[in-house]
Amino acid sequence: MNTTFDVAIVGAGAAGIAAAGRLAGSGLNTILLEASSRIGGRAWTVELDGMALDLGCGWLHSADRNPWTRIAEQTGFEIDRRNPPWGRSVPRPGFSIDEQAAAGEAYDRWHDRMLTRPLPRDIAADHLVPGDRWNPYLQALSGFINGTALEHLSIQDYANYEAVATEENWRPLRGYGTLIASHLPPETVCMLVTPLERLILSPKGGVMLATPRGELHARTVILTVSSNVLAGGTMQLPDELEPWREAAGRLPLGYDEKLFLRIVDEATFPKELHAIGNPYDEATVAYHIRPLGRPMIECFLGGVSAKLLADGGPVAAYEHIMKELTGLFGAKARCGLRFLTTSQWRHDARVGGAYSHALPRYSSARRTLAAPFENRIFFAGEATHESAFSTAHGAYASGIRAAEEAIAAIAVASR
The missing domain is CATH 3.50.50.60 (FAD/NAD(P)-binding domain)
Structure with missing residues (x-):
């Protein structure tokens, strides 16, 4: 050789x-x-129960200018171009329309303060209102978006991303990992x-x-x-x-993980929906129920909740998720689901975490x-x-x- x-x-x-x-x-x-x-690295699609599950990246963010969109189109990968469910104002279990509006307004105010009134320490948490009831929600969002708490996030870094990102978020039906590996x-x-x-x-x-x-x-x-x-x-x-x-x-790479559950009781869970386990808890998990119409739940853990999986293992994360899901959909949710798989990015020595944020x-x-x-x-x-x-x-x-x-x-x- x-x-x-x-x-x-x-x-x-x-x-x-x-x-x-x-x-x-x-x-x-x-x-x-x-x-x-x-x-594929942190783009990894696995096939389970006839479904393509992205253990890593799964969304074509800024899809209208994302080069992977062009590659997908050129190579015959079908793309779901519907707006993601997290941006829709719809009734959600445990999170009323009024609560969603109030939480959204709190996020917008924090976001505006951060981008228009820079503070010398460059710490995103400095723009939180002390004691505000939506601070745990904002911390949970930071976990999902950045993989870390706002105390560890550079405002300038966040602003650099926001300046060029678009609102188009699409999904390759065969999986982002499959698309990237095929290239x-x-x-x-x-x-x-x-x-x-x-x-x-x-x-x-x-x-x-x-x-x-x-x-x-x-x-x-x-x-x-x-x-x-x-x-x-x-x-x-x-x-x-x-x-x-x-x-x-x-x-450093932040804490973000995914855990997938197979829906075995079709009557327990509604059509495609995005849910938050508890918007008043920074350790909450985000749930994409029936993504792409498939009989499963994609559980997205970020920040505190992802650290729970990293430190306590899949069993601890599963129990945390079950507590939230039974709170949202009732006790029957536990027997209506079957564990499929979970990521373990933090414990993969060849990666060491999710994606980077600047201190x-x-x-x-x-x-x-x-x-x-x-x-x-x-x-x-x-x-x-x-x-x-x-x-x-x-x-x-x-x-x-x-x-x-x-x-x-x-x-x-x-x-």
């Missing part, structure tokens, strides 16, 4: 797959290394179960990559691993990359993390995007950007 390459891509998630797609046909000898036994060019050499153990800078230029399968040499490397992996100790990086590791540490005062760390090192190491992944972080389309754009940087660097060195 060849052990010398022009470009080595580390990580076969959305960013790595996008980089491989850009490099295909470039004439450069490319290899893709993936630590796990599958491709890997067939000619790309991809080595699964091949984690990067050590990165060594060659004094003559280029990089050596140590893996359990032996050493590889590359003129350039594109690192697409998550910020938690980059900041952690699962791979040895040269001291020269300490600024990048430090930047990654300021962009207060460190939104600029994204720019630092995206900068190349000596035109031989390039960085990609959702955490490197300054406005579309936490999304698969942000990861895609970063992979394209890093691939083009590598192509340009090699062209200059070859002159």
Whole structure:
């Protein structure tokens, strides 16, 4: 097997797959290394009971300008373009229309204060009204959206995302993970179960990559691993990359998980609906009941509730969910459901969490993390995007950007 390459891509998630797609046909000898036994990274669709379940990203956010939308259309992936259920003002169990309106107004006021009256500490929680009854609701929303409490969220980072996001959110019917995995060019050499153990800078230029399968040499490397992996100790990086590791540490992955339940009692649950377990509890879970008309409930845990799953395991999370669902739909809800599966992103050492958020005062760390090192190491992944972080389309754009940087660097060195 060849052990010398022009470009080595580390990580076969959305960013790595996008980089491989850009490099295909470039004439450069490319290899893709993936630590796990599958491709897709935090985009992962599993088939259970005849249903495509996205354990990771599931929505084409900003779908009207999301490149994965175009890719889906070009490759025959059907897209559900209906508005997501969370934006509809409809009667919800345990959350009346009046309560929804009051909660929405509280969110709008907080959102307006945050974006129009910046405070020096850059902490989103500073804009909460002390003692307001909707503060737990706002914290729960932050858990769903950011994976963390508002005390740990940079206002500037949040504003950067809001400035470019659109309200279009669509779903690929066969799963986002399936869509992303299908985009890997067939000619790309991809080595699964091949984690990067050590990165060594060659004094003559280029990089050596140590893996359990032996050493590889590359003129350039594109690192697409998550910020938690980059900041952690699962791979040895040269001291020269300490600024990048430090930047990654300021962009930690939050707590977000999913748990799926099969509906076995059709009469217990209504048609497609979005519900909140308890809007007055920051540990509440969001429920998408019968998504796409399918007989299941997609439970979305964020922040405190996702940490419950990470710390207490699936059993603790399941009991928390059952308490909320029986409170909403009655005792029959427990026997009307069957556990299907759950994500475990926090415990996956190859990922380490959900998606990144910038700590207060460190939104600029994204720019630092995206900068190349000596035109031989390039960085990609959702955490490197300054406005579309936490999304698969942000990861895609970063992979394209890093691939083009590598192509340009090699062209200059070859002159």
